[in-house]
Amino acid sequence: MTSLDQADALPLRPKLSFASADYEEKFCRYYHGFYYRYAQASLAVGMVLILGDYLVDWMAFNAPANLGRIQLCLPLLGIGIAYSFTDTARRHWQLVMSTFIVVVACSVFWVLSMIDREGGMGIKSWVGILNFTFLEFYCFVILGVQFRFALPAGIAILLMFEAAMQVELGKDFGAFCYWSYHVVTLFILAAGVGWWREFLVRKDFSTQTTLKTARDVLKNQNEHLEFEVEKRTREIRETQDATIVILASLVETRDNETGNHIRRTQHFVRALAVQLQSHSAFAHQLPGRQIDILFKSAPLHDIGKVGIPDSILLKPGRLDPAEFEIMKTHTTLGYDAIEKAERQLGITVDFLACAKEIALNHQEKWDGSGYPRGLAGDAIPLSARLMAVADVYDALTTRRVYKDAMSHDEAVTIILEGRGRHFDPDVADAFAAITDQFKDIAARYAD
Template sequence: MSEAASCHDGHPVGHDDVQAARIMVVDDEPANLKLLSLILRSEGYRHIELVQDPREVLGRYRAARPDLILLDLNMPHLDGHDVLAQLAALADPLAPPVVVLTAQSGEEVLVRALQGGATDFLTKPYNRRELLARVCNTLMAHRGRRLLHDQNSLLETLVQQRTQQLRQSQLDIVQRLGRASEFRDNETGQHIMRMSHASALLAARLGWPPEACELVLNASPMHDVGKIGIPDGILLKPGPLTADEREVMQTHTLIGAQILHGAGNELLDMAREIALSHHERWDGTGYPHGLAGEAIPAAARIVAITDVFDALTSERPYKKAWAVDDAVRYMLDNAGKHFDPTMLHCFVTLVPELEQIRHRFAEPEHNAVRLLADVH
């Protein structure tokens, strides 16, 4: 075995390790402290913390952060078992090993010390070479544990970074799919932003946890992604649709669900639910499956409200924007028919916040007109 992996005649592994090791010695007898200090220093250990009063161990431990503790058992005020209990209560994931020094050889005492957190023990009077060998071996084991902990922490950080990258990639896909549906419809990107933020706001007011609110924020922009598969002659028709054309238009929910099917992650799974079911109605008269009440996924019920509200209060080529009060009145008239009544009544309490969202994501037309006027 190489020198880097073993102790020779009690010598610690590597000169740098000797200099770096921090050892705390706890014993109420000054003579014992002096003897242990001399033995350790003779082997090159320089960072030695001597503690005569066991009541000082915790404070000195926090300040010194030792790599090893040599602990006497029989002491006044607090015995070694009490000190072990105090150290265990800290729940330090990198707690240093504790080698118990005791004149007692009874099995019960030693088992109690080991169960209390001691790593090893030495019986007084101890042999110098045995002491140094145990100190060296214990420090080596602790160093290995710290290296493993550091590697695990690094791996955990890398996993978190990779997970975040995957989530960002999924979000990019979601946003691009949402944008693709915009280009095929009369809807605007600002509509997508308003209804998605309104959906997250409503979810939060309903008591959803933050991670679920973030999911609905990012999944709701794909509610109409299925319109990619609707023929232009129907999708962009300026006038009313015939019964047959309306039936084709309604298939955008099924197309959207097919596009998003089988993703196997929370974001796209919720997006699929929303795409499939946001035209279902509370009373069962919606499409594509005629679901009713709470059989309709909750995220789809939220989007049904926020999508209609923004459509009513926004100007379109085929209609003027409704006043907010008129839109709210119309939607309340349809509570329990089109909309989940509990969700809708919660939604109407959010009108001030919804107005802030509408202002934040206002259509850019007026700004464009002003810019053209400045140019000319």
């Protein structure tokens, strides 16, 4: 049975219980935990009321039997409070509390009977009815025990009061019937209020339990959805990374001498970007996510070389002017290839947009003498300005078929000499601050 079914399985019938035994046990544990301290407090309240009865009766009649409230009734409630702190009482507190209230009721009725015999107002007066009514409502409502414990205790209190009236009224059967009618009516009223109190408590419990179950189900569903979203996002990210590696590897198969060029330049770009994060002019352009995109996009900077003929791409020497013009087209070829892929996707992908930007502009120079568009200064995208330094450093420090590799220090000198002409001055300054990192990356990914 589901929690929703259990919540509705509480019919309006004398026996208050849920249809499911497990659910009923769960409710009893809840009830015990919630009402135990309340029941202890109600015994203390009973002591205060007994003391109040004694004082009022003493001021009105000063009947000697009234002292029984202090000598008998009050100690019984005190014993009940003390006993309620024991382990036995904690385990069986509802039975213990309902038993104590019956014992206290018996002592109260005995004291009231003694007061009647001394000429005071006891069982045969409104005081007796008032005490009976209080004890019944105390049993069914104030004490806080469940109805199945309160009912037998309430019946016991009723029978004791009836017995006490029978003794005091003697053979006056008419008076006994008159008082009994009102007493039984008050008992039924108290029992009805007690039953309804627990019914509402049970309804509230089942409602709260159902809501908690629904919240837990929603929480589990949300956690599952979050897991699935994270899983799908990770798969997409891994697919993107794999695609980049595949495309970048195509360039390597066309030009074996580049070796780990794409991996080195990828790390060079990230090192420069991280360094520039602390620069006020670049901080807003280089949040962590943008640096990740730069790192992911950098390997595609030379993707256009797949469209360059082998006779030019693999030529073991310097290119002539005509050949160099063809080589220049690798920037636009790379841009066009990525642009076409993006159009076919029908959506804008951040890393592809960045890859287009780098592929098209990484050969531009700060003074406007680069290609393919001759951009100058800040007109060159920052991503391309970063790649320009990374690409040139790697070209200088690695061997090509047409040249030997330069030393790290020589490459640093050449790049710093190009500050403000070939390279963005700020990017060149960032490079100067982390040349050791470039040297370590070059060693780590050496061909």
